[in-house]
Amino acid sequence: MPAIITKDLxxxxxxFTAVDHVTFSVEKGEVxxxxxxxxxxxTTIIKMLTGILALSDGEAFVDGLDVRKSPEDVRLRIGYMSxxxxxxxxxxxxxxxxxxxxxxxxxxxxLEEKIATTIERNxxxxxxxxxxxxxxxxxxxxxxxxxxxxxxxKIMFLDEPTAGIDPVARRRLWDLLFDLxxxxxxxxxxxxxxxxxxxxxxLAYVYYGKLIADGTPDSLRELPEASPAGTHRFEIxxxxxxxxxxxxxxxxxxxxxxxxxxxxxxxxDDHVQADQIVADMASKGVQVEEIRPLVxxxxxxxxxxxxxxxxxxxxxxxx
Amino acid sequence: MSSLFAPFRGFLAVFYKEALHMRRDSxxxxxxxxxxxxxxxILGAAIDTNVRQxxxxxxxxxxxxxxxxxxxxxxxxxxxxxxxRNSDTFRIYKYVHSEKELNEExxxxxxxxxxxxxxxxxxxxxxxxxxxxxVMVDGSESAVAGQALNVASAIGLDESLRRMIPADALPxxxxxxxxxxxxxxxxxxxxxxxxxxxxxxxxxxxxxxxxVVREKERGTLEQLMVTPVKPLGLMMGKMMPYFALxxxxxxxxxxxxxxxxxxxxxxxVFLLVLLSLSYLFVNLALGMLISVKANSQAEAMQSSMGxxxxxxxxxxxxxxxxxxxxxFYWLSNFVPATYMIDTFRGVILRGAGFFQLWENAAVLFxxxxxxxxxxxxxxxxxxx
Numbered sequence: 024m025p026a027i028i029t030k031d032l033x034x035x036x037x038x039f040t041a042v043d044h045v046t047f048s049v050e051k052g053e054v055x056x057x058x059x060x061x062x063x064x065x066t067t068i069i070k071m072l073t074g075i076l077a078l079s080d081g082e083a084f085v086d087g088l089d090v091r092k093s094p095e096d097v098r099l100r101i102g103y104m105s106x107x108x109x110x111x112x113x114x115x116x117x118x119x120x121x122x123x124x125x126x127x128x129x130x131x132x133x134l135e136e137k138i139a140t141t142i143e144r145n146x147x148x149x150x151x152x153x154x155x156x157x158x159x160x161x162x163x164x165x166x167x168x169x170x171x172x173x174x175x176x177k178i179m180f181l182d183e184p185t186a187g188i189d190p191v192a193r194r195r196l197w198d199l200l201f202d203l204x205x206x207x208x209x210x211x212x213x214x215x216x217x218x219x220x221x222x223x224x225x226l227a228y229v230y231y232g233k234l235i236a237d238g239t240p241d242s243l244r245e246l247p248e249a250s251p252a253g254t255h256r257f258e259i260x261x262x263x264x265x266x267x268x269x270x271x272x273x274x275x276x277x278x279x280x281x282x283x284x285x286x287x288x289x290x291x292d293d294h295v296q297a298d299q300i301v302a303d304m305a306s307k308g309v310q311v312e313e314i315r316p317l318v319x320x321x322x323x324x325x326x327x328x329x330x331x332x333x334x335x336x337x338x339x340x341x342x
Numbered sequence: 343m344s345s346l347f348a349p350f351r352g353f354l355a356v357f358y359k360e361a362l363h364m365r366r367d368s369x370x371x372x373x374x375x376x377x378x379x380x381x382x383x384i385l386g387a388a389i390d391t392n393v394r395q396x397x398x399x400x401x402x403x404x405x406x407x408x409x410x411x412x413x414x415x416x417x418x419x420x421x422x423x424x425x426x427r428n429s430d431t432f433r434i435y436k437y438v439h440s441e442k443e444l445n446e447e448x449x450x451x452x453x454x455x456x457x458x459x460x461x462x463x464x465x466x467x468x469x470x471x472x473x474x475x476x477v478m479v480d481g482s483e484s485a486v487a488g489q490a491l492n493v494a495s496a497i498g499l500d501e502s503l504r505r506m507i508p509a510d511a512l513p514x515x516x517x518x519x520x521x522x523x524x525x526x527x528x529x530x531x532x533x534x535x536x537x538x539x540x541x542x543x544x545x546x547x548x549x550x551x552x553x554v555v556r557e558k559e560r561g562t563l564e565q566l567m568v569t570p571v572k573p574l575g576l577m578m579g580k581m582m583p584y585f586a587l588x589x590x591x592x593x594x595x596x597x598x599x600x601x602x603x604x605x606x607x608x609x610x611v612f613l614l615v616l617l618s619l620s621y622l623f624v625n626l627a628l629g630m631l632i633s634v635k636a637n638s639q640a641e642a643m644q645s646s647m648g649x650x651x652x653x654x655x656x657x658x659x660x661x662x663x664x665x666x667x668x669x670f671y672w673l674s675n676f677v678p679a680t681y682m683i684d685t686f687r688g689v690i691l692r693g694a695g696f697f698q699l700w701e702n703a704a705v706l707f708x709x710x711x712x713x714x715x716x717x718x719x720x721x722x723x724x725x726x
Contacts, residue, residue: 073568098570109565111359113366118359125355126569171565 024087026051026178026209027072031081034067041067043232044081049225051177054200054210056223058325064232065213066106069180072211073103086177099127102176106183108167112156116147116166119155120173127174141169144199161192168196178209185216197222217322228325230332240321248331249324254278255293256317257300260286261309270307274300281326286313288323352571356579360553364583370549374587378541378595385537386603390529393489395433398426399453401444402437403461418464422475422501426457431493444478454480455490467505523608523691530603535686536659538595539679542618543625543653544646546588550629551642553580554721558637573721577714581626588622589615599690608693614686617696617703621682624710628678631717653679681706 027049034042042064049055057065070076072083074094083090086100110119120141124134142148145165150158155166164184172179181200185193197219200210204224212223220226221240228236228243236243243249250256261267268287271280278290291300301311319327364370404419426432432455438444447453456478466473477494481487507513524531554577557563566576592615599605607614628649636642654660656670657679663671674680681702688694 075564075567095570098568101568103565103568105561105564107561109560109562111363111562112560114359114362118362122355122359123569125358126352126566126571128351128570 028084033080035079045234047237052207053225054204054223055225056220057213057227059229063229069182100177102171102179104167104171104181108163110155115152117151123170124173137173145169160188181212235328243324249327250319254290257289258286258317260313267309270309349572350575352575353579357582360580360583374545386530393486394430396454398432398434398455399436399447401458418467425497531605534599535690536683539682546625547629548646549584550626551632551646554633555636555639555642573718577630607690609689614689617685620703620707624678624706627710627713634717634720657683
């Protein structure tokens, strides 16, 4: 049985539909990444699955339990780490751990053992008597994760766990997640980072409350919507990348183009070859330094999906 | 058994955490322990509502008091003014020599009372005619004016009677007043018991009001919502450390009242503390209710003030309830401090016992339960 199942999950705030008939399922032991721009409904989905928000419509099962019928049993099986890390700043590392352990009914020897394990796993030993306010972002995040997992949850919800922490801590967290998922714990993670998305074993993309993609990173890269038939991609490098983009958009065979660093990712008709692009750009006064074929990466996929979705709902598109 | 305690799940964990917060928060402890004490010292030492030593200016046209060209036979004037001087109410600080000067002293606010004795005062008295004196009172402070008028009239009446009744006769009616419970009419006896009730209200309501709001602002409340903690467990766990702090403060305030300001406790001090428990409970519950409704600490602060002010003005702490218009008297029934102040004054001043006062405690306990359940209900609805 999957760890998480949603069916037509919907949440309205007045007239506004924050989450619109979202259906997906997450298998046990997966690292499931939920992606989407800010305000697209990621946090709202997490809040419904963890019982902080009621469902407006649809159903959701966590570890086989209906979140509407047995929210209390669900709470004992899940852990949740919010964007703000939710620690008590004036309490020490040890006191934070003790508090969250006791909240889950752990006492005495069991509690001390769990705390010892958590401290060891997160290498928190040097800081146990330090107040949480005086920890750096990465250590705060380790402590928050430790607090959220003291009671051995089967399913962990992490809402943008790496927002505002340094790259080393970010990398370390992901290593830990894979380590733990190997032990059978399911992770539900929201993020905007594409490199993090690439590491997930299962991805879903929400945009304005709608689920518009769901699958493994590989299957998403091969989505026909992202790489439409009769097109292929090039990475075009140029010294003046902004003006190059403006010029490139005047090319009749160009479907879309986006800047990545010092180069442009361009989707063009598949009868057009690199030589022709270099020549056409040169005729517009732009010298192409390098051009090479490109396989769509996840960011291309999500940009493409977003643009198509924006066309569908009639937004002004500028790609 | 477990089902009985189920609604309080998480109580011990939250209690542990809140006790740590309190220990770390030296500002809160300062606020809770020191501020009420300072208020008590200021109020106990500075405020005396008994009118004494009112500055009085005299225009004595007979001139006898200063010995300047005294009019013949002016001893009657001296006897009258001595009565004024010997009363504790008036303090004659200056003699003036014209009506203009007399007026000026009053207008400038240097004198609250002006007495003018006409030049023929003695002559009229000796001739068994009615003699007049004029007493002008500054009405801008009504308590002072009222007391000054009463005492001045009483002096006049007394002097008149002395002249009309033979020396060995007794007055027809002899009123022997006896002021019970606060025989010296000391202000601290009246104000300090009420002050304790108001101070306890302030510290308990405000400290708890901040506690849930602070967690909302920090985002930790959201984390708690995902745990198995129950609303009542969370709220009781938050209230108890402040309950203990308020009890300590109650004992401190009572000690200062008793030993520094010498307000004797006529009744049983343990009964007093016992009857206060339900008052602390209702105040903490009010703080919780505010906290659950407010979205920011500023909002919680304003709501606390909204509770504090009616408690000061409607509870009988400052203004006697018996003088209130019916609507306010009725409203004061819903102010917890009303019951506590009545209990405090009852035990401390009147020596009342449990059977005279248990109803107050029962009403407060009932209020506390209602408020706490409202807060718990509201808290449960935060999962929306």
